[in-house]
Amino acid sequence: MAEIKKYSYAVEGEIDGEKLVERVKALKNVADAKFENGTLTYFLPENADEYDVLVSSMEICTEMGAELIIGDDEEEKKEEVDVYEQCSSVEEIEENLEKEEKTAEGKADESAEFSSADRIVEAKKTLKKESLVRAIELAVAVAFMIAALFVPSSNSVISLKTIFSVLAFAVGGYEIFYSAIVGIFKKKIKNYDLIVTISCLFGAFFGYITEITVFIVIYAIADEVAKFADNLSAVTLDEIFYTGSVPLTLENGEKRSVEAVVKGDKFALERYDVVPADGVALTDGKVDAYRAEGVYEKLVKAGDKVLAGSVVLSDGLKFEAETTSKESALSKKKESFSERTEFLKRDGGKLFALDLALILASLVCCFVLPIFAENYAAELTSYVGICVSIMLTASFSLAAAIAAESVYRAVVVAKYRGIDFGAEKAFYTLANANSIVVRSSVLTENGTLKADSLGALKELYFDGAKNVTTEFDCAVEAEDKEKIDLVDKAFKGEKKVFAGGDGEVSFQREKTGEKVVIENGEIFMLPLAYSLAKKAVKREKRIKIISPIVKGACIIAAMFVPATILSPVYFACVSAAATLAFTLSAFSSASVKE
Structure with missing residues (x-):
């Protein structure tokens, strides 16, 4: 039944x-x-x-x-x-x-109140609302930019082309300019927005208004997409380790905020309240402990341990806190996760120093080289175009950050799905693996093959594994053993990882013991973990290889292609467009539906 x-x-x-x-x-x-x-x-x-x-x-x-x-x-x-x-x-x-x-x-x-979803749902609503407003602003900026490109030039001081350019420049770039100013007051050393702002104003002063407008609009779109993906990852992470946000009712009827919970507080929790800290149940009840323990529905009796992040499913539950919210096991898991993924948050200090050196060199050349020409003013204007193009191309180094952040987003998505990629070595070992050894204990239950085991093994091939074999570490029925006893296709350059062992699905490196853990231990999650890691690293490598090539090509083209053929500043726009493409490509890794 x-x-x-x-x-x-x-x-x-x-x-x-x-x-x-x-x-x-x-x-x-x-x-x-x-x-x-x-x-x-x-x-x-x-x-x-x-x-x-x-x-x-x-x-x-x-x-x-x-x-x-x-x-x-x-x-x-x-x-x-x-x-x-x-x-x-x-x-x-x-x-x-x-x-x-x-x-x-x-x-x-x-x-x-449905307190277990309030902050999460509200954060998503706010994110979508703010992003929609900014998307409308950028759409307006794009419309003005297109108008500026196609409206004929005029000799008048304030032409229609100039008006459209200024409007697109202002609507599209105001957040960039604001960020630059804030960075100055905060004494932010690595401030690309400031370099972009100075470069744009410098170029506009020498008449490259339309070209600067195209660049700033593309820059603003790429920047907004990157911010949206970052915020989406932050909301997802908050949802994974959520311990509540709405004040809860104590036994005496008073309200207590989650942040103020201390050991010994006794709560009269209602249905859908989130348990704010680790503690014990004082009455019988039922909770959704998936976030805390990986169990969807759990019956608890008076005296049983209840962990922070569990959602009350019964009509009520009396509970006594034994820790604060920050000291709870779930909060510690969040701290551990943040520490283990710190390797993905590289500051790019060396790259910024290199870009700054290139910008300063181009500025010096811009004002020095025209000295040797007959007409300094005319030659200066020509060199300014090249200089501004180099400055903008150099300052648009988002690609390096995008590469690392796209991997970080994939790690967050995996965690949302119940896959913990662990530390840096374990993550990249799994991503670069081309041979997977699956232990029979993961494929079977009581000696019988699980329904989704064969499908999972086949899917690993589709996801890029060249060799998938089975290591028998438990008794398996003869008929089922024949089905999963795969031929070992050993090859040169084989990079093995092992799935299974110790009652959980994990990838183990024999030398270090580091592993990627699939929290629910189900075999069907094995291909998903492999695919997420492989796609993330492939995306990261692609961006890191193509980005400097495009950047260098645009700088060379700006220096040697005659301005009569194409304004040198447009090559900075090409570099910005390439980075926008990288940003959109990496954006998909922020979605939990990937």
Whole structure:
């Protein structure tokens, strides 16, 4: 006898019910969904994580211009029913649900807040809102830039071409200029925005207004995409290690903020409250402990340990804190994760020094070389174009940061999926591996082959592994053993990693013992871990190789291509466009849907 759970929530606002149902059905673990009379209903298996589905449903409704209502007595229902295994369709399941449904006891109070999602959902809303506003601004800047490029030149002091250029320059670049000024007051040494601002003003003064406008608009778009990806990674990381943000109710009725929780505080937690610290349950209840322990639903009894980050699923739970929020196991995991991924946050100090030297050299040449010409003023203007192009190309060194950050985003995405890439050596060892040895203990259960084992092994080949073999470390039934006893295709230059061992799926380096851990221990996550690492490193290498080539080619072209053919400043725009392409390529690694 299988058990299915039905969850119903009211939806406030105009919304396309069919599209809503279609998107909710696509969520992980959702057996079925429907939308009737302003109420969204979805069905989940007994052990499915309702928290993730609920948060995703809230986000879907928000994106579609409506709001999913949580915590209202009249609008929120939760029912548990038994569904017999012989049911052949969702319709039959629904019929049984309607026959056997029973009202959940202890409905949430009218004023109850869904505290486990508030900061996360709000952060995502804010990020999308701010990014949308900036996207509109940049679209306007692009429109002005295109107009400036195609409007005919005029001899008048204030021409239409100049007006469009200035408008595009101001709308597209104001954030860059503001960042440059703030950097000065903060005494920020590595300030590329300041160099860009000075270079643009220098070029504009000598008449390269349209060219400068094109550059600053492209620069601003690349910068905004990079910022959005960074913020998205930060929100995702916050969601992974979330320990709550809304004040919780103590036993005496007082409110206590998560930051102020101390050892000995006793709470009367309500449904969907997030446990703020490690402690013990004072009453029986049920929690979603996936974030803290990797368990979707866990029954707890009085005296049982409850970890920070767990979400209360029962109607209430009395809890005593034994640590502060910062001292909790989940917070320590976040600190450990940050320390282990520090290798991806390189400051680029040496590259900045090299760029600065190149810029200063070009400035010196710009003012010195025209001395040897007959007409200093005319020759100076020509050299200024080359100088500005070199300055802008040199100052646009985002590519190096993008390469490292794209790997960091992939690491965050992996962590969201339950894959911990560990330290630098383990990550790059896995990414560069071309031969994978999978231990039989990961592929089987009680000697029998798991349903998804063969598919996982085949997928490893598709993801780039040249050799996939099995190492038998447990007893396997003869028929199943034959299926997974793969031929070892050893080859020159083979780089092996090992999957499995100690009851968890991991990649182990024999010499260092470092490993990449798949937290739920499931074999189907093995190809995903390998693919994420391999794609991230391939993307990083591609950017690091192509970027300096494009940059050097643009500087050489600016120096030797006659200005009568193409203004030298446009070659800086080509360099900026290439970096924008790198940024967009790396952006996909920030999405948890990758």
